[in-house]
Amino acid sequence: MRTIFKQxxxxxxxxxxxxxxxxxxxxxxxxxxxxxxxLDLAQRVIDADKRIDESQxxxxxxxxxxxxxxxxxxxxxxxxxxxxxxxxxxxxxxxxARHVADVARGRYPETALSGRSHEVVLKxxxxxxxxxxxxxxxxxxxxxxxxxSIEHDDEIIDAMHRQTFELVLDENEPLTRQEVVDLVxxxxxxxxxxxxxxxxxxxxxxxxxxxxxxxxxxxxEV
Amino acid sequence: MRTIFKQxxxxxxxxxxxxxxxxxxxxxxxxxxxxxxxLDLAQRVIDADKRIDESQxxxxxxxxxxxxxxxxxxxxxxxxxxxxxxxxxxxxxxxxARHVADVARGRYPETALSGRSHEVVLKxxxxxxxxxxxxxxxxxxxxxxxxxSIEHDDEIIDAMHRQTFELVLDENEPLTRQEVVDLVxxxxxxxxxxxxxxxxxxxxxxxxxxxxxxxxxxxxEV
Numbered sequence: 061m062r063t064i065f066k067q068x069x070x071x072x073x074x075x076x077x078x079x080x081x082x083x084x085x086x087x088x089x090x091x092x093x094x095x096x097x098x099l100d101l102a103q104r105v106i107d108a109d110k111r112i113d114e115s116q117x118x119x120x121x122x123x124x125x126x127x128x129x130x131x132x133x134x135x136x137x138x139x140x141x142x143x144x145x146x147x148x149x150x151x152x153x154x155x156x157a158r159h160v161a162d163v164a165r166g167r168y169p170e171t172a173l174s175g176r177s178h179e180v181v182l183k184x185x186x187x188x189x190x191x192x193x194x195x196x197x198x199x200x201x202x203x204x205x206x207x208x209s210i211e212h213d214d215e216i217i218d219a220m221h222r223q224t225f226e227l228v229l230d231e232n233e234p235l236t237r238q239e240v241v242d243l244v245x246x247x248x249x250x251x252x253x254x255x256x257x258x259x260x261x262x263x264x265x266x267x268x269x270x271x272x273x274x275x276x277x278x279x280x281e282v
Numbered sequence: 283m284r285t286i287f288k289q290x291x292x293x294x295x296x297x298x299x300x301x302x303x304x305x306x307x308x309x310x311x312x313x314x315x316x317x318x319x320x321l322d323l324a325q326r327v328i329d330a331d332k333r334i335d336e337s338q339x340x341x342x343x344x345x346x347x348x349x350x351x352x353x354x355x356x357x358x359x360x361x362x363x364x365x366x367x368x369x370x371x372x373x374x375x376x377x378x379a380r381h382v383a384d385v386a387r388g389r390y391p392e393t394a395l396s397g398r399s400h401e402v403v404l405k406x407x408x409x410x411x412x413x414x415x416x417x418x419x420x421x422x423x424x425x426x427x428x429x430x431s432i433e434h435d436d437e438i439i440d441a442m443h444r445q446t447f448e449l450v451l452d453e454n455e456p457l458t459r460q461e462v463v464d465l466v467x468x469x470x471x472x473x474x475x476x477x478x479x480x481x482x483x484x485x486x487x488x489x490x491x492x493x494x495x496x497x498x499x500x501x502x503e504v
Contacts, residue, residue: 113502120499124363131353141346144363148370148500155503229459237451240459244466277342278370280335281377 065130072122072143077199079115079150080260082108084192086157087253091185093164094246097171105161112154119147138272142263145276146199149256149263153192156253160185163242172242177227177235181243184220184250187213191257198261202268207261217254221247255281287352294344294365299421301337301372302482304330306414308379309475313407315386316468319393327383334376341369360494364485367498368421371478371485375414378475382407385464394464399449399457403465406442406472409435413479420483424490429483439476443469477503 086105093102123144126132132140163172173181191213198206224247227233228240235243259279266275308327315324345366348354354362385394395403413435420428446469449455450462457465481501488497 113500117499121495124359124498127349127363128355128359131355133350133353137346137350141349141366144366145370148367151500225463228463231459237453237462240462241447241450241466244463245470248467248470273343276346277339278335278373 065126065132065136068122068126068130069136069139072119072126072140073199075115075119075122076143076146076150077196079112079119079147079154080192080196080199082112082115083150083154083157084189084196086112086154087160087185087192088189090157090160090164091182091189093161094172094185095182097164097168099165099168102161102165102168106158106165109154109158112151116147116151120144123147135270135272138276139267141276142267145263145278146260149259150195153195153253153256156249156256159249160246163246167238167242172246173239176233177224177239177243180220180223180227181246181250184217184224184247187217187220188250188253188257191217191254195257195260198264202264204265204268207265210257210261214254214258217251221251287348287354287358290344290348290352291358291361294341294348294362295421297337297341297344298365298368298372299418301334301341301369301376302414302418302421304334304337305372305376305379306411306418308334308376309382309407309414310411312379312382312386313404313411315383316394316407317404319386319390321387321390324383324387324390328380328387331376331380334373338369338373342366345369357492357494360498361489363498364489367485367500368482371481372417375417375475375478378471378478381471382468385468389460389464394468395461398455399446399461399465402442402445402449403468403472406439406446406469409439409442410472410475410479413439413476417479417482420486424486426487426490429487432479432483436476436480439473443473 086108089101090105092098093105123140126140171178191210194206194210197203198210224243228235228243262279263275266272308330311323312327314320315327345362348362393400413432416428416432420432446465450457450465484501485497488494
């Protein structure tokens, strides 16, 4: 019984890692699609989101089936419930990568932004891609240095998010209405992407350090 | 054992209803704060979000404790896992109500918007408040007519959301940069609020109609 449980938990972990890898690929490709106005790449990100949604469905079904058949308690239970939370958070990161790609696709053959606003958003997107890549490694290795690094990188995203507001609110900054809209929405999507990365990092930290209640109850918005 | 389980499930349901009521109060007050540039009311919404966060923590702890002690299976298990999902969704609605109140507070003593954009956003906020109120009643009564009505009202929110884009993209519409930013963000917050209402409605529908897998696995973004 115990061995089967361990195998199933391992499968769940591997599926979450695969989901996180798909999400990492998606945000990284969305960043490039934004940078280069690459329509094919944007479309691939949009199409690939379905696979992330399906992975979440599969993880959730496995987790619930595991709860039903194995009735885990204590730390085992919290690991399974945390897997449910993580699948939801990672799926949301996939949605946000898709939203970024949607903007790139919508402005093709132009880039969505230009000049300083293009630069800031690209840096934000690249930083978000860095967060996603670290989320994958954190799920693989449970290395808490990565959790700290994700929190740090999210602060950088937040600082760049504030820069986007300075840019849009500067009436001397030459921006069309469409550019203002895109800058505000891309800023919001990428800031939320970073927040979700922090949420994953905190849950894993709690699990690893044995703070099991915090691993499972909702992490407040960061 | 069974009686205790039923009592605990009932408690979980009551706590979710209380959370949904707090969220309904919050979005309704946020709408009024936007309309009337009411600083005190905006501040009350912001402060009250902590209580919603605490309620979520409590619901999540109860649900996990219930899983650990009662090891429910089949439909009972799915009810508990659905409660975990609903608490997360309703908490997020609370956050979005707070974000709306944040904008109202930030523009005091002025209203955030004026003219046509003020009107559209107020209608969206009132429609979001209607969704929240129906979510409360749906949780109380499991009346599937309400679920259909929530889906319908969310479509109205989406249509108004499209109107906000028409307004901001019309270069002849006299809007400051700050107004464009506020219109885009308020539109996004309220559109997401409606989506989360639909997510609650679908989960409850699935539970009531016996489509238990769909009740528990993540509902795709609507």
